[in-house]
Amino acid sequence: MSYASHLRCRECGRHYPLEPLHVCEFCFGPLEVAYDYQALGRHLTRARIEQGPLTVWRYADLLPADSEQAVDIGAGFTPLLPCHNLGEELGLRRLYVKNDCANPTWSFKDRVVTVATTKAREFGFDTLACASTGNLANSVAAHAARGGMQALVFIPADLEQGKVVGAAIYGPTLVAVDGSYDEVNRLCSELADKYPWAFVNINIRPYYAEGSKTLAYEVVEQLGWRAPDHCIVPLASGSLFTKIWKGIKEMAWLGLVDWTHTRMSGAQPQGCSPIVGAWEHQSFDIRPVRPNTIAKSLAIGNPADGYYALKVLEHSGGFGVAVTDEEVVQGMKLLAEAEGIFAETAGGVVVAGLRRLAGQGSIGRDELVVAFITGAGLKTQEAVLDKLTPPLRIAPHVSSFEEAIAHRREAVAAGAEVRPSRSKQR
Ligand SMILES: *Cc1c(COP(=O)(O)O)cnc(C)c1O
Ligand SMILES: [Zn+2]
Numbered sequence: 236m237s238y239a240s241h242l243r244c245r246e247c248g249r250h251y252p253l254e255p256l257h258v259c260e261f262c263f264g265p266l267e268v269a270y271d272y273q274a275l276g277r278h279l280t281r282a283r284i285e286q287g288p289l290t291v292w293r294y295a296d297l298l299p300a301d302s303e304q305a306v307d308i309g310a311g312f313t314p315l316l317p318c319h320n321l322g323e324e325l326g327l328r329r330l331y332v333k334n335d336c337a338n339p340t341w342s343f344k345d346r347v348v349t350v351a352t353t354k355a356r357e358f359g360f361d362t363l364a365c366a367s368t369g370n371l372a373n374s375v376a377a378h379a380a381r382g383g384m385q386a387l388v389f390i391p392a393d394l395e396q397g398k399v400v401g402a403a404i405y406g407p408t409l410v411a412v413d414g415s416y417d418e419v420n421r422l423c424s425e426l427a428d429k430y431p432w433a434f435v436n437i438n439i440r441p442y443y444a445e446g447s448k449t450l451a452y453e454v455v456e457q458l459g460w461r462a463p464d465h466c467i468v469p470l471a472s473g474s475l476f477t478k479i480w481k482g483i484k485e486m487a488w489l490g491l492v493d494w495t496h497t498r499m500s501g502a503q504p505q506g507c508s509p510i511v512g513a514w515e516h517q518s519f520d521i522r523p524v525r526p527n528t529i530a531k532s533l534a535i536g537n538p539a540d541g542y543y544a545l546k547v548l549e550h551s552g553g554f555g556v557a558v559t560d561e562e563v564v565q566g567m568k569l570l571a572e573a574e575g576i577f578a579e580t581a582g583g584v585v586v587a588g589l590r591r592l593a594g595q596g597s598i599g600r601d602e603l604v605v606a607f608i609t610g611a612g613l614k615t616q617e618a619v620l621d622k623l624t625p626p627l628r629i630a631p632h633v634s635s636f637e638e639a640i641a642h643r644r645e646a647v648a649a650g651a652e653v654r655p656s657r658s659k660q661r
Contacts, residue, residue: 238275239299242266242441245543253299255358255433257440265539266441268299276489281460284452284491291346291449297485298449299442300353306382307353310345311449313337315457315605320573321586325593329603331463333454334576336611340377340401342370342532342579343475343609347446348435352378354442355433362387362432366423368416368471368532369398370610375435376405387432389419395531397614415526417537436472440539447475451482454605455492462486462495464602465553467589469581469609470501470510471533473544479607480547500553500598501544502588504528504563504580510541514555519545529560529618530580532610554597562587564622567612577612585609 242251246264257266279296287293291311295302314334322330335343348371355363363379364387365371372388379386386407390399391414403409412419420437427434435443455462462483468476480499487494503511506528513521521541526534538544548555558566566586571577578586585606592598612619627643629635 236296237299237301238270238272238278238296239268240271241269243269255355255360255439257438268441268445270297270485272485272488279489279491281456281491284456291349291446294449294452297445297452297482298350299445300350301357302353304357305349305353306356306378307349308339308345308377308381310338310349310446312453315454316574316576318574318606321570324569324573325590326600327589327593327598327604328601331454331458331603331605332570332574332576333450333605333607335450335607335609336576336578336582340370340373341611341614342374343447343450343607344370344374345378346449347443348374348378350446351433351435351439351443352382352384355435355439356382356384358433358439360431360433361385362430364423364426364432364434365389365436366416366420366434367402368534369394369614370532371436372398372402372407372409373405373614376402376407376409379407380405389423391416391419391531393531395615395617397616398531401614416535417523417526420535420537444474444478444540447478448482448485450475450607451479452486455483455486458603460492461603462492462497463605464495465498465500465598465604466607467500467502467585467592467598467604468607469530469533469584470503470538470544471535471581472538473501473510473540473542475607475609476501477540477543477547480551497551498553499547499551500556500588500592501548502556502558502584504530504533504584505557505559506530507534507536508555508557509536510538510544511555511557513541513545514548521545528563528580529615530563530584531615532579532581533584554592556588556591558584558587558591562590564619566590567619568622570608571612576608578608579610579612579615580618581610582608582612583618 244259338345392411507526523537563583566583
């Protein structure tokens with residue numbers, strides 16, 4: 236049962252009913268869902284949570300939609316893996332990866348979209364829509380299919396093929412816009428004013444955003460009801476980052492976990508780092524940028540929740556970190572080679588950011604660190620395709636195999652990097 240009680244303006248604190256609203260009429264501040272924490276405190280226990288389903292709906296009491304009517308394709312309850320190999324590489328003794336590649340459409344967006352879709356249907360919308368940097372498109376198209384709704388999905392035209400196919404397969408109306416994500420988002424805001432559609436990340440954004448809190452709840456539960464010392468999270472609009480923090484604080488307010496001072500660090504690609512840029516200048520004034528990075532899922536130049544992400548960085552004592560595209564690729568390879576996890580570019584941003592922060596001593600060796608890996612690598616193959624060792628090409632004979640293996644070993648012993656261009660010359 237949901238204990239959501241009202242919407243509240245994050246700026247002036249005015250209250251609104253639980254309706255499809257997203258901005259304050261008085262100050263234009265963003266609205267956020269508030270809960271009856273007193274009632275929650277009386278009813279919500281660890282045991283009650285542990286009896287729930289192995290999806291985000293396990294935490295239905297803390298979500299703003301009716302779980303009995305959930306549009307559910309199984310989002311959530313993804314693995315939290317202790318990562319000794321990667322930890323050793325980075326100099327961290329207690330490192331965990333929260334692997335959200337394991338969601339139904341292979342990214343954390345399923346968490347927010349299952350909540351948004353459920354709420355949109357509750358409100359009576361028959362069309363689900365979004366402005367997407369890629370992963371959201373996949374998740375909205377899938378949940379609309381499951382929920383029997385029309386889907387209208389807007390993406391920037393230069394998106395990776397894996398993300399285009401990963402949305403188109405569910406049969407939405409897919410609209411590729413010649414422009415950046417920020418331009419797609421502006422267009423969709425205009426359309427949301429004009430048509431009666433549920434844009435999950437625009438007019439029902441307050442409900443959508445709450446789905447991200449489940450990442451925090453799961454991590455706390457999977458650690459045996461303990462909060463991490465340090466979280467490192469990728470930043471696009473900044474929403475995910477602020478909601479992980481909200482989720483950890485709620486667990487503490489409700490007495491489900493002892494208060495640990497969790498530091499929240501955020502990572503962005505250097506080619507689109509307006510939040511980290513402001514943090515570095517100790518400013519709360521975000522200067523919009525024109526994105527230029529391979530981490531397209533994080534390519535938001537004008538981040539809607541950037542200001543609130545900066546507040547969380549400040550309050551929690553975390554760090555901002557921006558990494559180059561080359562470091563992103565190295566991060567993807569490191570995570571795959573050390574732990575067997577093939578993450579998308581956003582995961583590369585997190586691993587590369589973690590390497591920086593651990594290397595400069597910003598994160599201590601004994602801290603319990605959770606790295607949030609938010610999307611799967613098969614969707615962004617373009618980023619690594621020509622940076623991997625190609626297969627050995629052989630005839631179907633033992634001798635051909637042995638010759639090829641010997642050749643490869645010689646090349647490696649001679650210190651050559653084995654790259655596709657090289658293999659083609661053979
Ligand atoms: C959308 C997305 C994020 C972050 O999103 P916010 O807008 O900051 O909430 C992070 N990683 C991946 C893979 C995403 O698709
Ligand atoms: Zn207000």
